[in-house]
Amino acid sequence: MGTLLEVRRVSRFFGGLAALAEVSLSVGEGEVVGLIGPNGAGKTTALSIISGFLRPSAGSVRYCDREIAGLPAWQITRLGVARTFQATTVFAGATVFDNLARAALVRASYPLFGQLVGSHASRAVEKTVRAKVEALAEEFALSCWLSRPAGSLSYGHQKRLGVALALATEPQLLLLDEPVAGLNPQECTEFATLLKRLQQNRSLSLLLVEHHIQFVTGLCQRVVALDHGRKIADAPPAELVSNPAVVEAYLGSEDDDFA
Ligand SMILES: Nc1ncnc2c1ncn2[C@@H]1O[C@H](COP(=O)(O)OP(=O)(O)OP(=O)(O)O)[C@@H](O)[C@H]1O
Ligand SMILES: [Mg+2]
Known part of the structure; x- marks a missing residue:
């Protein structure tokens, strides 16, 4: 499996706050990688940098062996990277x-x-x-x-439309920001089936941000965890739930959905 996306020591500052601090992560061809962390950990910031909505303060983002950090979003879309948004934006x-x-x-x-x-x-x-x-x-x-x-459309349908919109640009790498937030358990299951099918039929690579941990562990081959802008884990789902740094990050936050 070749590497499709390689984020190397990326930092992003907002005033004095490091929303991301020297974060490195990669996504292989056809791989499904989860990105988790408590509120404010830097997950959306990471997706925004990869997709060209934000510039990194430092570091490099390589896609298909090409530096894309700082390129405009439309150009990154044309190279084959699409994203969905945390709030629906139809x-x-x-x-x-x-x-x-x-x-x-x-x-x-x-x-x-x-x-x-x-x-x-x-x-x-x-x-x-x-x-x-x-x-x-x-x-x-x-x-x-x-x-x-x-x-x-209903909220659930708008979430689905969000993914369809991203796919209409024919990506090879799809970045999903909380695709199942606010959906009921049945809609979550349907969404998981839909994503699995897409990933298999189109050999898509996915980088999936989600608070719903069962959803992440059920879909992803590997999960990267962030806390306060830093990477604290990068492991297969089975190892993640017993990782002390990850447990600590969630227990120490008001996020109670890591169970
Ligand atoms: N445009 C911005 N200007 C100033 N600060 C920002 C901006 N965007 C994000 N931040 C700050 O950067 C940090 C990381 O935010 P980010 O949205 O990436 O977190 P997140 O992991 O996606 O959280 P959530 O799970 O709540 O969506 C937060 O402290 C946030 O307040
Ligand atoms: Mg977010």
């Missing part, structure tokens, strides 16, 4: 179809946008995008919602 007023089409356009080489609207070439792109949106909607059981405003 365009609430736009339809599910338009949300998906906008994401799918990242991969479409639109002919001289504006000049050739209505041309043969642009109609071909529209056809490809439409087919892709319909296939994704089918895969995510969202077909019957395509013409509805995304904001009118």
